């Protein structure tokens with residue numbers, strides 16, 4: 001069906017992102033191809049020791065309820081559980097979450113609102129209202145599970161008429177608010193491959209205005225591998241909600257490499273993670289405060305995993 005309809009078509013899983021976007025005419029497919037009846041996309045295979053394979057259409061509720069995920073991939077379970085509301089988690093899929101459209105205060109508005117400001121570069125317009133001299137869109141990566149999948153080294157399988165490929169979750173994302181996915185529109189996300197746990201420990205912290213439900217304005221996914229003596233052998237610290245893609249806090253990872261997580265090391269790493277967090281004024285809260293919070297959230301995740 002996708003091959004027949006070309007760029008006029010889009011896939012839909014739960015529809016909790018696509019349908020609101022269609023109502024606001026941010027996304028305007030002529031053909032919508034439903035995935036709900038494809039049973040193979042709703043299976044969960046494997047064990048944490050060897051790695052697990054999640055079908056892309058598993059609902060967020062399916063993922064959070066699974067005891068293997070809760071026990072071995074708590075960061076995945078936590079991120080999925082913090083998404084929107086129970087009703088939406090019963091509809092929304094894990095695959096749809098990883099492919100969530102980027103968000104911006106000037107874009108997530110109804111058609112009339114956007115028309116009143118002559119639209120913007122992301123849809124129907126020419127200028128970026130957040131950075132008017134910018135040649136690119138800075139809409140924000142706002143999926144809770146995306147930074148977690150990058151932090152734990154998950155992979156995704158993309159299938160189309162021209163073949164299939166498996167790429168890392170990190171490769172799936174692009175630092176551009178419009179072309180934010182390295183996925184062709186005709187490619188179907190079929191599987192998410194969680195790696196063997198193999199001694200890694202991970203967590204996810206989410207900052208949002210309303211505790212009941214809200215998109216993240218900052219998400220910190222931290223995944224650590226400890227040596228037997230408690231030093232950090234390897235790490236990934238990934239920031240969500242601060243750019244158009246999940247941002248790797250490379251300098252913070254360097255600070256903790258080969259060290260024990262003492263208070264001094266944690267403070268230094270948190271300071272280093274603060275630098276790459278460059279939020280713009282296009283989501284909730286003041287951007288300077290969101291940047292400041294990156295420091296607290298990174299240290300919080302490190303302290304949690306150290307205990």
Ligand SMILES: Cc1cc2nc3c(=O)[nH]c(=O)nc-3n(C[C@H](O)[C@H](O)[C@H](O)COP(=O)(O)OP(=O)(O)OC[C@H]3O[C@@H](n4cnc5c(N)ncnc54)[C@H](O)[C@@H]3O)c2cc1C
Pocket residue numbers: 010011012013014015016017018019020035056057060082083084085088091092093094095096097098099100101142143144145187188189190213214215216
């Ligand atoms: C009120 C509200 C609050 C929300 N809060 C949050 C939140 O806090 N955090 C958060 O991360 N999200 C949030 N969301 C967004 C959304 O509910 C989730 O991200 C959900 O997981 C999306 O999954 P879905 O199956 O509904 O996606 P869909 O809407 O079905 O699809 C989303 C996108 O992915 C594409 N797609 C879906 N499945 C596939 C596939 N298998 N292959 C190829 N393309 C595919 C669609 O074409 C579309 O572009 C919220 C939404 C609402 C309405």
Ligand code: SF4
Pocket residue numbers: 103104105106107120121122123127128129130131136137138139177282
């Ligand atoms: S960052 Fe700029 S171009 Fe992108 S959605 Fe916002 S206003 Fe539009």
